[in-house]
Amino acid sequence: MSERADLLIHARWIVPVEPADLVLEQHSIAINDGRILALLPQQQARQRYLAAKEVELPDHVLIPGLVNLHTHAAMNLLRGYADDLPLMRWLQEAIWPAEGKHISPGFVRDGTLLAAAEMLRGGVTTCNDMYFYPDAAAEAFDAIGLRAVVGMTITEFPTPYASDADDYLRKGLAARDRWRGHPRLGFSLAPHAPYTVADATLERISSIAGELEAPIHIHVQETSGEISDSLAAHGLRPLARLEKLGVLGPETIAVHSVHLDDSDIDRLARLHCNVAHCPTSNLKLASGIAPVPGLVEAGVNVGLGTDGAASNNRLDLFQEMRLAALLAKVSSQDAAALPAHQALRMATLNGARALGLDDRIGSLLPGKQADLCAVVLNDLNTRPCYDPVSHLVYVAGREQVSHVWIDGEARVNQGSALLQISDIELLRLSAVWQTKLVS
Structure with a gap:
């Protein structure tokens, strides 16, 4: 007697990652009630399952949905707004003034809608976000159907969103309470960076994160100037200061982590921290090349992030996989460093592990949520194909994503997103905000 399934997908190749x-x-792959059966x-x-629907993917590779371990989704409205500047000038002269003038719940909701739609079309099924007005971001992720960890941003400096660190925490925790129990949305504590958050606040964040069993999502050691400033102000490198304050641990996602010495790498490994590697953003802002081979060799869990569209300017994890692999090779002078399978793992299971979601997503194992991405390899640009994983990292791009499922529900079909909001409406929102930002 046949077993019942909601969906049966037949693919040329399946890469389960585990x-x-x-x-x-x-x-x-057989799927029922949003989970993988087998x-x-x-x-x-075909003999074992009687499925309500079957999908044929004869020229496709089926992989877990990609996990974007670091982004600022709402900053899609600032894509190309301030290019070709180093980090601190980019922040102080362009981004922070624009945010001070324009950020609002509407800005965050609309920008996040645009980002979520872009990520979904590119095979991203989960993202780790950090921005203001987390309620508005959660509304947008929910509307698009993306899985997301929404950051409760914290800094000492006033913005239109909050007046001080206590206000950021109060508002962020209230947003978390309102969305508690949502099947696709979680929350993190997201202190912006060691140089914008005081010791007392960082200690409080560590305590709250422990109570809530929530990730801590923080930029750290992105530039060499950040390290020299920390040594002058605190007598410690930023990661050493974070360890002293109890911030570092298995729940910590250290974003960028470009400028690391041996003691930093040892600290991240010893405390079982995670790193969100953002190679395109690191290059575009001239921050440097993160020592990913050294981190991997030390046993640090490294995932991939795009950063925001203002500093990338794409939310494209295929681009990040390729760059991560190539930069690892050239920086270590070892062509065998970070092979394709490892790059794919960074974009899937490693990101899920950093978020504490690896029991649910990140690989294609029976019992896990059916978050899937199909990539078609049937044109002249992708043939011949001797190794589909090599093609995923070195040949294919997000334009080859043909299908995306989240919890077994189709979100992209034959390259077209199945959204509750139309492309026309998304383009209208983009045009409205562009007019506001340049006026």
């Missing part, structure tokens, strides 16, 4: 380095050919050869799948 076990490592495995590629399944001519296999199928991966098995196509002939067996």
Whole structure:
């Protein structure tokens, strides 16, 4: 007697990510109630399961949905607003003044809608966000159907959103309470950076994160100037200061982590921290090349992030996989560094692990949520194909994403997003905000 399933997907290749380095050919994946039932050869799948729907992917590679471990989604409204500037000038002369004038719940909601739609079309099913007005961001992620960890941003400096660190925390925790129990949305504590958050606030954040079992999402050691300033002000490198204040641990996601010495890498490994590697942003802002081979060798869990569209200017994890692999090779002078399977793992399971979601997403194992991405490899740009994982990292781009499922529900089909908001409306929102920002 056949077993029932909601969905049966037959693919040319399936890369489950777990076990490592495995590629399944001519296999199928069975899904029911939003979860993976089984991966098995196509002939067996057709005999075993009676599915309400079947999808044929004869020239496709099926992978876990991608996990964007660091972004500022609402900053899609600032894409290209201030290019070709180093980090601190970019922040102080362009971004912070623009945010001070324009950020509002509407800005965050509309910018996040645009970002979520862009990520979804590019195979991203989960993102780790950090910005103001987390309630508005959560509304947008919910409307698009993306899985997200929404950051409760904290800094000492006033913005239109909050007046001081206590106000940021109070408003962020209230937003978290309103969305508690949502099946796709979680929250993190998101202190902006060591140089914008005081010791007492960081200690309080560490305590709250422990109570809530929430991630701590923080920029750290992005530039060499950040380190020299910290040594002058505190007598410690930023990561050493964070350890002293109890911020570092398995729940910590250290974003960028470009300028690391051996003691920094040892500290991140010893305390089981996670790193969100953002290679495009690091290059565009001339921050540097993160020592990813050294982090990986030390056992640090490294995932991939895009950063915001204002400093990238794409929310494209295929681009990040390729750059991460190439930069690891050239920086270590080892062509074998960060092979394709490892780059894919960074964009999937490693990001899920950093968010504490690896029991639910990040790989294609029975029992996990059916967050999937299909990439079509059937044109002249992608043939011949000897190794589909190599193609994912070095050849394909987000334009080859053909299908996306979240919890087994189709969100992208044949390259077209199945959204409750139309492209026309998204383009209208973008045009409205562009007019406001340049006026």
